[in-house]
Amino acid sequence: MSVFIDEVQDLSLENFSKVAHHGEACVLTTSAKSRIEGNRDKFLAFTEAHSSEHVYGVTTKHHTGAKAVLSRNDRTEYSTRLPSTPATFGTPLPERLVRGIVFARLTDVLNGTACLRPTTVDRLLGLLDSGLAPVPRYGNGEPGDIIPLGTLLRSTFNGTLEIGEGMALINGSPVGTAVLADAAVNGRGMFGKAAAVFALAAAAIGSPSAHYASDLGRLWNDPHQVAALDAMRDLLGPAVRADETPYQAPVSFRSAPRLLGWLHRTQKSVEECALISLQASSNNPVFCPPSAEHPTGTMLSNGGYHNPMVAPSLDALSRAWADVCQLATSQVNRLCELGDGLIATEAEPQVSLFYMTSAGWAEEARTAATTSLISVAGGSQTDTGTPDLLAWNKSEHVRTALDANLAVLALVSAHTIARRNTPVPERLKSFQHDVLAAFPLGSDPEDFGDNLGMVAQVLDGLGSGAVEVAASAYSSVGAQATA
Incomplete structure (x- = not known):
């Protein structure tokens, strides 16, 4: 093609x-x-x-x-x-x-x-x-x-x-444009994956449906948070579930739709900046064609090589991904601590020990999600450097950490539901099934690493109905909603 x-x-x-x-x-x-x-x-x-x-x-x-x-x-x-x-x-x-x-x-x-x-x-x-x-x-x-x-x-x-x-x-700055476009394209599936995994975790802990009520969208006054609420509610089902707790879930579960809304807004903004950059001249100097003022044209020496949107946009995306990664670890911890969950139903601590893996990935994301300020290390004419590739390298590290941590949360959530034998919301059934197929109950510890990698592949493939529902919520808010 x-x-x-x-x-x-x-x-x-x-x-x-x-x-x-x-x-x-x-x-x-x-x-x-x-x-x-x-x-x-x-x-x-x-x-x-x-x-x-x-x-x-x-x-x-x-x-x-x-x-x-x-x-x-x-x-x-x-x-x-x-x-x-x-x-x-x-x-x-x-x-x-x-x-x-x-x-x-x-x-x-x-x-x-x-x-x-x-x-x-x-x-x-x-x-x-x-x-x-x-x-x-x-x-x-x-x-x-x-x-x-x-x-x-x-x-x-x-x-x-x-x-x-x-x-x-x-x-010019075609490399800066390329790294921004690369992150924008790679980030498009992250909202759907995170929404699906957070919904499965909410089902595992019995998070009340009131946490995802449509009325909250009107109160929060943000179409991106509405998209997150809609995704969570569609996945969990709008009605009160028989297995949900009569009291509020831990903070990390209540904060999930708001943080997902911010991820949604950030992703849309990054896509907008990437598209602008793909179509904006960046060379130094640039040739401007003949005009009444300049009959033969003119060459303008300028700062086009410094795209001011690249590093800040990548930093914003890294921050959003890192925050979601921290939230995933908080949810893993809460699920592993459930008195009637993995800790009580496993014959010996196995999947309930994966909170340690989750903590490791959260720290990887936290360490990489730092600000990429313009450099002042140059000299003479070249007294300022642009940190675009540096910002992209860090964002790649954070994205990798978030992908891995979402796989850990999906694993812990699917096993918690299976061990407790609680009902699975209809739109999450195929998702939980795929996770359990990748990492079955009673897996040998020798297979834990490979199996966790296969759970990550389940998420990467976007093959489950749950992820498709969440992904459709992502596309429901167009570029006009981007601030």
């Missing part, structure tokens, strides 16, 4: 996911290539008209080299190669993310702010088919993305470029 791109509006989260996560090819339409060629012609006319002026990375070199205008011969030599960039080494980024970087690099090309030749754009997209250079995951402390972009593109393009193309390829 191929994703066809005609204009910048085609750089959507859905198409990002197809190219980056599902390995589909990316193809420019004939009309897109024609516009790209036209933009290139305008850019060449501009550079010829302004060849004696300071145009960053075009008639001058980059960084401190911008102080002097190049001679024609020096400009030709400089134009053939990618500008020098620092490098790092070590553990590579996952391939899905590197594919996403290539996809996000199209934005400036389609907007006409990075005037590559059509043949250069074809070669860029060809990287998706011919193999991607490994890009180190750590040690990226520059403003913008010149370290990973230099690593990704240098071996393919060095010595083959023409004027303006080197700077257009390695400057």
